[in-house]
Amino acid sequence: MTLEPFALYLHVPFCGQKCPYCDFNTYATPKVPESEYVDALLKDVRFYAVDPRFVGRKISSIFWGGGTPSLLSPKAIAAVHEEAERLFGIERGAEVTLEANPSEPSKERYLGYRDAGVNRVSFGVQSFAPKRLTLLGRDHSGEDARRAVNLCVEAGITNVSVDIIFGVSEQTLADLEFDLEVASALPIQHISTYALTIEPGTPFFQRQERGLLRMPDDDLVASMLTFIPDYLSGRGFSRYEISNYARDDARSRHNEAYWTGRDYLGIGAGAHSYVSSYSNRQRIGGFRWSTLALPMSYMTTAGSSASVSWREELSMESCRFEFFYLGLRRTAGVSLVEFERLFGLTTRDKYEGVVNDLLREGYVDRQGDIVCLTPSGVLVADSVYERFII
Ligand code: SF4
Incomplete structure (x- = not known):
């Protein structure tokens, strides 16, 4: 009997700088400790390859998230793919996504990722307008983002997604239309749109507490929520999830695994995993766990159960x-x-x-x-x- 495949998530908790709205598990790092971090990922791949919950199961999709996984070299990405293929096996045609920052776009780099097995890139663009990029603390321009997408497609990775944030301070509906217009004119297959949320502990939260950040009112955000699917459907992008739109059949297979309750293994600092449990072919619960969030703690414990920071049994x-x-x-x-x-x-x-x-x-x-x-x-x-x- 063939066992159900699972989705593999790999977390890279490093960024060039920390955006003021971001509460993801990521750290501004002048120099990524690539070889140490990749060693840790490889140790965990080997650790879970002999875990009875994953033995004999293939990988249906891979998602490199962060953080900024594009800070890792193509060689580093390839090393993890090779080990995952050797120990689990990756299904033929599996979607392999890499999240990338559009600053410093380089065709050579994207060619390297393609050769490493990446067949989908998701760019954290957020906006194409200088004013909003500055407000969001992004380290790239709208032109960088356009160049990055075009170079990526030229390099042969044609399944490209772009993230756009809306509901930003002082943003109007026309501003949002501008971002969607530029994004949808690019040779991309997928757009994700996220309403800006102010998370405790972020610089935006502090600014809002001090009255220095004026957010759009709820009615305007509701109008944006209605506007986005209408506008994008006119540009050939169909909504298939609350925040996600795809041309043709370019839905994110990896995220669909999450939304349909399939099992996934998360490797890397602060990565989450989920495995369902069954009795007599009926789902009776599941297990969820996360690895240690701090990169140093994760790197020194990877490859053992000591890297797990918490686990819970789901009823x-x-x-x-x-x-x-x-x-x-x-x-x-x-x-x-x-x-x-x-x-x-x-x-x-x-x-x-x-x-x-x-x-x-x-x-x-x-x-x-x-x-x-x-x-x-x-x-x-x-x-x-x-x-x-x-
Ligand atoms: S680049 Fe992305 S992950 Fe990194 S700090 Fe900014 S929003 Fe967060």
């Missing part, structure tokens, strides 16, 4: 909630038949009651056994998800 109720919470993010929605297959018929009724209430309130649509958010449901998505905590 069946948590897994059922996540089924709806993650699945409703996708425009394809969730299938109640799939829910029943995973969790059993006896539990379907009470969740169906929640679905019926949401249908009456106009926040979800239902076609047969498929349930998805309506446009008004998207605007209050968090409160819709909460209704499935039962």
Whole structure:
């Protein structure tokens, strides 16, 4: 019997500088300790290759996230891919994504990543307008971003994604349209749009506390949320998840693994992993864990269970909630038949009651056994998800 493949996430917790809104596990580093960090990643690849939860399972997708993984050389990326291929096996045609910063774009570098097996690049662009790039503390210009995308495509990596942030201080709808217009005119297949959130502990949080950061009001952000899918669909990008839009079939396969509750292994400082547990072919719960967040702590413990900072066992109720919470993010929605297959018929009724209430309130649509958010449901998505905590 062929075992289910899993998605592999590799975290690179280094950036050239720390953006003032960012609360990811990443550290401004003048010089990345590449060989030490890659050694640690390789130790963990070997450690999990003999873990019974992963033995015999292939890798369905790879995602290098951060941080700024493009600070690692193509040689370093290739070394990890080779070891992952040797010990697990990577499925033929697997999506291999690298997040990249568009500062200092270089065709030679992208050629190196392509030869290392990368077939998708996700650029953290955020905006093309000088004013917003300065406000967001980005270390690249709009022109750098355009050049980076074009050079990457010229180098043969044609599956390219661009991240755009909206809801930024003093931003108007016309400003947002400018960013979307420039992005959608590029030879890219995918756009992710994220509303700026002010996270505790960040410089933006402190500025806001002191009244130095004026955020757009909720009505304007709601208008932006409605504007983005309309605008992008006119440019050939279909929404397939609350924040994600793709041309043709260029959805992020790796992220779809998260949204559909598939298993993933996270390697690198502060990376998260998830494995489901089954009994009699029904999902009865799962396990989630994370590695140590500080790069030095991670590097000195990688390759052993000492690199795990916390682990938790998920109850069946948590897994059922996540089924709806993650699945409703996708425009394809969730299938109640799939829910029943995973969790059993006896539990379907009470969740169906929640679905019926949401249908009456106009926040979800239902076609047969498929349930998805309506446009008004998207605007209050968090409160819709909460209704499935039962
Ligand atoms: S480049 Fe990305 S990961 Fe690094 S600090 Fe900025 S937003 Fe965070």
